Amino acid sequence: MSQDKQNKLWGGRFTESTDAFVQAFTASVNFDQRLAPYDIQGSIAHAKMLTHVGILTEQECLQITDGLADILESIQTGEFNWSVELEDVHMNIEAALTERIGVAGKKLHTGRSRNDQVATDIRLFLRDQLALVLAELSRLQEGLVGLAEQHTDTIMPGFTHLQVAQPVTFGHHLMAWFEMLKRDAERFADCAKRVNVMPLGSAALAGTSYPIDRLMTAELLGFSRPSANSLDGVSDRDFAIEFCAASALLMTHLSRFSEEIVLWTSAQFNFIHLPDAFCTGSSIMPQKKNPDVPELVRGKTGRVNGHLVSLLTLMKSQPLAYNKDNQEDKEPLFDTVDTVLGSLRAFADMVPNIEPVKASMLTAAKQGFSTATDLADYLVGKGIAFRDAHEVVGLAVRLGTETNRDLSELSLKELQGFSAEISDDVFSVLTLEGSVAARDHIGGTAPNQVRLAVKDAKAFLAKTR
Ligand code: ARG
Secondary structure, eight states: OOHHHHHOTTGGGOSSOOOHHHHHHHOOHHHHGGGHHHHHHHHHHHHHHHHHTTSSOHHHHHHHHHHHHHHHHHHHTTOOOOOGGGOSHHHHHHHHHHHHHTHHHHHTTTTOOHHHHHHHHHHHHHHHHHHHHHHHHHHHHHHHHHHHHHTSSOEEEEEETTEEEEEEEHHHHHHHHHHHHHHHHHHHHHHHHHHSEEOTTOTTTTOOSSOOOHHHHHHHHTOSEEOSOHHHHHHOOHHHHHHHHHHHHHHHHHHHHHHHHHHHHSTTTOOEEOOGGGOBOOSSOTTOOBOHHHHHHHHHHHHHHHHHHHHHHHHTTOOSSOOGGGGGGHHHHHHHHHHHHHHHHHHHHHGGGOEEOHHHHHHHHHTTTTTHHHHHHHHHHTTOOHHHHHHHHHHHHHHHHHHTOOGGGSOHHHHHHHOTTOOTTHHHHHSHHHHHHHOOSTTOOSHHHHHHHHHHHHHHHHHHO
């Protein structure tokens, strides 16, 4: 029997030692050590429950909880010696515990398996991370609402097909981002409900013959309930997929937002200024100030979307119950968490510092006949059918294009040449201010409505805080 075989916690039935490459290939400790605080939290609750039901003595329980607290400290100070031979975070900690406290350490694993242990650890980890994600999301939402409040009357062009379509207010545009993030927050909060279910007690797959008290463990760990089926308990990773799905959608939103910021900071748009702190220069072109933060967030969206597909593919066709495949769940999940938190933090810091260049926005809104729909609506008001009005305005736009003038720059006589119904009250609807103010209904761009939307959003954020 080799030395290596003896080191394994599961070495009993083996006669040969593990191939060195296989050992490294199957180990997860290099990445799952991140779960250590949660592994220890779960073990402490498990030990307390085992003591409560008479499987461990009070003395053993105290040795275990003290030993684990000690180990946590050595991990946090970086003194802990992680060993690839011990495969994963669970066995590293258990071996260290036994080394410290002797036989009581060997009793900790009574009535559980690494299968329910790891599923519990990931859920505890993700529960914490979800709280951070939700906090950063609401900080970003607050930034958006604050900026929108300052710009309820700031006019900019609204686009369809990236062509100037109709004037909107900058505040209204910002509140569109708020709405997307509000749905994202709802999705994360909903996901948190299913994350907060406890697999511990499912043991390897069938439950355990010990008289465990799962309600007690769940309560100690702050889970809303124990999982209802042991096979599902050890093998379910839906909650991680849901988190990645909510993350992919959030990142997709942030990538759209990023794209607009990149466009708007360009000299061609010049709609906004980003503070220097969020940009970087070029090593060759001295004049450059690049919007690196939004560009990078746009790029990082790809990996989060990829992680979602990784996890879906990981779970596809897996038979019940636990399979080693599931060890592959951690890296995509961890990277999703890190990427989402980093991107949210960058955006939450950046958004309140966006400065619109109002004059450029206004100039752009005046181009591209953005009040053409208003002229059509005006004609409808005079009794003309919308399709006919559309046709009339099309002819007026053609004259404007040919003579390089906006609709408001055509003379009354010229306009009347297209329709006798037009009189001099037409000019009030052709202004940008008149156009936005006219869209005065729930969800419209009128400054009045944007002020109401901002008020509702503030009340909503205050309630969720
Ligand atoms: N490192 C493993 C994982 O991440 C822990 C569970 C291993 N269970 C087993 N039966 N090999 O999934």
